[in-house]
Amino acid sequence: MNGILAPLVTGIAQGSMIALIALGYSMVYGVLKLINFAHSEIFMMGSFFGLFALQHFAGLNPVLATALAMILAMFGTSLLGITVERFAYRPLRGRGKSSLLRITPLVTALGASVFLQNLAQLLFTARQRPYPRLFAQTRPLIFATAVVVMIALELVVKRTWFGKAMRALSTNEEAARLMGIRTSRVIGITFAIGSSLAALGAILYCLDQGDAYPTMGVGIGTRAFVAAVLGGIGSIPGAMLGGLLLGVLGELVKFSGFEGSVDIPVFIVLIAVLLVRPAGLLGSTRAEKV
Amino acid sequence: MRIAHPTRALRTKTGTPLLSIEGLEVHYGGIRALKGISLSIDQGEIVSVIGANGAGKTTTLKTISRLLPITAGTIRYDDRDLGAMSTEEVVEAGISLVPEGRAIFPNLTVRENLELGAFHHKHRQTMAETMEDVTKLFPRLGERLGQDGGTLSGGEQQMLAIGRALMARPSLLLLDEPSLGIAPKLAQQIFAAIRTIAEAGMTILLVEQNTRLALSVSRRAYVLRTGEVSLEGDAKDLAKNEEIQKAYLGGV
Numbered sequence: 001m002n003g004i005l006a007p008l009v010t011g012i013a014q015g016s017m018i019a020l021i022a023l024g025y026s027m028v029y030g031v032l033k034l035i036n037f038a039h040s041e042i043f044m045m046g047s048f049f050g051l052f053a054l055q056h057f058a059g060l061n062p063v064l065a066t067a068l069a070m071i072l073a074m075f076g077t078s079l080l081g082i083t084v085e086r087f088a089y090r091p092l093r094g095r096g097k098s099s100l101l102r103i104t105p106l107v108t109a110l111g112a113s114v115f116l117q118n119l120a121q122l123l124f125t126a127r128q129r130p131y132p133r134l135f136a137q138t139r140p141l142i143f144a145t146a147v148v149v150m151i152a153l154e155l156v157v158k159r160t161w162f163g164k165a166m167r168a169l170s171t172n173e174e175a176a177r178l179m180g181i182r183t184s185r186v187i188g189i190t191f192a193i194g195s196s197l198a199a200l201g202a203i204l205y206c207l208d209q210g211d212a213y214p215t216m217g218v219g220i221g222t223r224a225f226v227a228a229v230l231g232g233i234g235s236i237p238g239a240m241l242g243g244l245l246l247g248v249l250g251e252l253v254k255f256s257g258f259e260g261s262v263d264i265p266v267f268i269v270l271i272a273v274l275l276v277r278p279a280g281l282l283g284s285t286r287a288e289k290v
Numbered sequence: 291m292r293i294a295h296p297t298r299a300l301r302t303k304t305g306t307p308l309l310s311i312e313g314l315e316v317h318y319g320g321i322r323a324l325k326g327i328s329l330s331i332d333q334g335e336i337v338s339v340i341g342a343n344g345a346g347k348t349t350t351l352k353t354i355s356r357l358l359p360i361t362a363g364t365i366r367y368d369d370r371d372l373g374a375m376s377t378e379e380v381v382e383a384g385i386s387l388v389p390e391g392r393a394i395f396p397n398l399t400v401r402e403n404l405e406l407g408a409f410h411h412k413h414r415q416t417m418a419e420t421m422e423d424v425t426k427l428f429p430r431l432g433e434r435l436g437q438d439g440g441t442l443s444g445g446e447q448q449m450l451a452i453g454r455a456l457m458a459r460p461s462l463l464l465l466d467e468p469s470l471g472i473a474p475k476l477a478q479q480i481f482a483a484i485r486t487i488a489e490a491g492m493t494i495l496l497v498e499q500n501t502r503l504a505l506s507v508s509r510r511a512y513v514l515r516t517g518e519v520s521l522e523g524d525a526k527d528l529a530k531n532e533e534i535q536k537a538y539l540g541g542v
Contacts, residue, residue, distance in 0.1 A: 161412060168395050168406050174357060175393040180381035180410030180458065284397065 007251035013139045013208070015247020016146035019240045020201035021224035022231070023153070024194030026239040029228070030170035031190050033102065037109040038084050039198060040221020041116035042077050046199030047131075047212040048124055049073035054132055062134040066141070070203055074196035080116075081195030082188050088112045090184070113217075120214035128211035138208040145204060149197065150240055156193075157236060166190055170234060223266075230270050232283025241281060245269075291423050291490035295411075295459040298384060300333065302368045308333040308462060308493050309354070309385075314363035316346075316353050323349040325517040326363060331462070331495055336488045338496040338504040338525070340538060341514035347497040348390050350514070351464045354495075355387040356380050367462070382410050384461035388468065390497075392451040396440025400431055403439045403450055407457025416459060424453040427483050445476030452483065463487070465496045469503055481507055501538035505529045513538075 021043050028036045053069035060068070092105050135141060157163035165186045168176040177183055205220065206212055223246060231242025249269060250262045258265065273281060302308050307330040316324040324346045331337045339347050352358045354365055356377045365372040372380060386407075395403050404424060408417045425432030428449040434442065439450055448468055455463060468484065469477040477500070485507055488494055498504035505511060505525045513521035513534065521528065528534050 161409065164398070164402055164406055165409065167398055167402075171395045171397060172393055175389065175395065176406075177357070177377040178355060178381065178387050178389065178393075179406045179454075180378050181406075182378050 007255040011248030011251035013142045015244035017201045018227050019243025020197045022227040022239040022243045024198045025228040027194045030234040034105050038112035040217030042195045043198040043202045044217035046073045046077045046202035047206045049076040050203035051212045073199040077195040077199040078192035081191040085191045128213040130211050131206040232280030235282045238282035293490050293492050309367045315361040327519050336494040338508040338511045340501045345514040346517040386455035386458045386460035387464040388451045388455045390466040392447045394439040394450050401435040407454035445472045462493045469500045
């Protein structure tokens, strides 16, 4: 492959991984109107869980080992995500004066992020741990996983009771409760799904290009957060679109020979989009009741 | 119109109160919004609560649905204490609220809105049957099942909100200002539907600013004034009451 095609393909692969992480930000924002800054650390933890699992399954067929590692890491991050929600966010829900109602959980999210990063340094040390090179080509795996996840997620959101409850909760919490929806349960499951997608993204990312280390969530997490905002935070298709756009854009920037950081043009695009569409590309433009 | 819940039978016998509120006090936004009100509804009755803005009508309904905390007093429903229940449990016990301002889910389709009404039982056959009844009651909804709820007109959204509440197969329906902000012709249609629902045997507690409409469908009524019950009685008698005529019926 040569010319512009190569960066496009790389960009879509990169973008799919970013999208998997962006979905977690967007889904949680949808139900809680909270930017879960700890999500990037869930991603980081997912890459460690995946690494340990892969080391454990070292003798197995690489595809099988990867599949098992994915399942275990998804399970681990789900528990972690639910725990963060249960102990960091839930006690604050509905508390405080109206002006602080959103700020307090936001600060707590930052705190949870710092806590998890330091916990990882304590547990795993700060050194970079290389992932095993299991596949000569990781892109087919990335594409396949991303497509399966997006279709599955679409089905869950559109067809299941949980999906309907989640969408109802994100539009009107009080009305959702009047339907008999147990909102705490829906929030917990949303955290579990978002966190397990972050684990998937983490394993794919590390298999493709990297090591696992405690501060790895910062860079990727920021990118994924930007993708979620670009696509319209709270919107699931928006997170997918934002991720893909960001991935392709990043690779095109490299291809163009631009020598600065990829983040500069990415943020220029973000600002430009938000100036025209403050709610993001696919975000709801309906005025939010406060 | 099928209204009884297929699996949940009421313990209350006809003629005894299905819901009874005693000495209910509620603080809302720093104000003592209800100052010890008492009211009761028998099974199969349609009772309205009328009064000016800020009298505590919506507060009463929201407290029954356990969206607001109780300061003092009791709410008993079918032999149970609602004070100890959550909103979700109240719905499961058979009380559905059609909230003020409708609160439909605008980005979900009409069908999905209705399905969510059945969330607490998720019983397929009951859902299909009730959906059929609801679309018979409100043919406009039947024509718009695939449309997003947000694309409906105000009156249609009110129909959707009532339909969604019926999908829960409640034993007691709480209606908060069903005529608010709706064209008079559609309001008439909605009240005709409320009458149909009542005739099928539904117990209804109706909160309404449009006193004339409210009294025309109700058997009994309570008049709330700044958090207290100032008058109660037969709807027909109240409609003739001079004080009511002056205060709420434009002095006819």
